[in-house]
Ligand code: KG4
């Protein structure tokens with residue numbers, strides 16, 4: 001609809017310079033410039049390299065998005081940007097660019113949360129999110145179960161990883177198997193040729209006394225490394241496809257079991273899965289089977305929208321405008337550890353009482 005908010009979103013929390021343009025829940029452009037190849041030889045993202053790449057790619061990527069969408073910057077209703085969490089220097093490039101464009105164009109600025117954006121992006125594929133929606137966010141930087149009651153103001157963290165993120169575990173296991181970085185897609189491909197039941201790798205935090213919604217992947221990663229090492233020491237060939245399939249099975253088993261449990265125990269009928277690991281084919285398959293069995297509606301955006309991109313930021317920015325949420329002020333700063341409860345900066349709705357309390361606190 002032409003009267004729906006037209007918003008440009010900028011994402012620079014890690015190694016992707018993403019610029020998306022969204023009208024309402026319709027995606028008009030999704031331009032991404034990735035510096036992933038510049039990091040590959042280091043086996044992980046190098047923050048300084050990522051920041052420099054953002055700086056070089058920012059203006060051309062914005063221009064590309066505007067051209068694809070066929071709009072002028074002056075047509076926009078707002079500029080949204082990831083304010084955190086993420087790499088501090090990388091976030092700063094995006095926040096500075098967003099401020100510059102918003103200031104020059106005289107448009108409202110929305111500093112939003114990266115995790116909330118990962119959830120909101122699903123609106124571009126499946127329409128507005130039901131309230132409440134359970135979100136399982138799994139990527140290289142995060143693994144969390146979040147209950148979204150209102151995607152613009154009310155996200156409650158139920159659980160998270162206590163050590164490695166799910167994607168990190170994929171990347172580390174890929175390194176052990178000599179598959180390169182990032183490892184997730186390579187493990188996913190190789191696992192299709194392996195037997196997922198061949199090795200019984202441990203399922204972290206899965207006993208009755210463990211926290212129900214938290215995750216742990218560090219023990220699993222170590223178990224895989226030890227298993228491979230023992231084979232190599234014995235001079236035996238490592239069945240890499242079987243290791244990949246069995247490891248992937250352990251990760252997806254825990255993720256989907258806990259996500260479905262969280263839905264059932266909180267009376268939530270919709271589950272969305274987002275973040276880079278949501279591209280995993282076995283995770284999608286297992287989640288679908290378990291949701292079908294439990295009567296839960298599963299929503300997973302297409303892989304291109306699951307990994308970091310600007311469209312997800314634009315999607316949340318557009319929703320903020322649509323719901324009349326307060327924009328950020330121009331002293332917005334990047335916050336590398338922005339909590340997920342802060343969907344936008346400043347908090348989108350400040351009750352009068354809260355404002356009073358905040359003033360008292362500030363004045364001592
Ligand atoms: O969301 P994302 O692009 O960036 C952040 O970490 O925020 O996620 C990247 C992560 C990497 O760890 C990558 O290995 C993993 O997502 N990944 C996958 C797959 N595709 C990407 N993991 C498992 N299976 C995949 N198909």
Ligand code: ZN
Pocket residue numbers: 114118139141275276307308
């Ligand atoms: Zn992400």
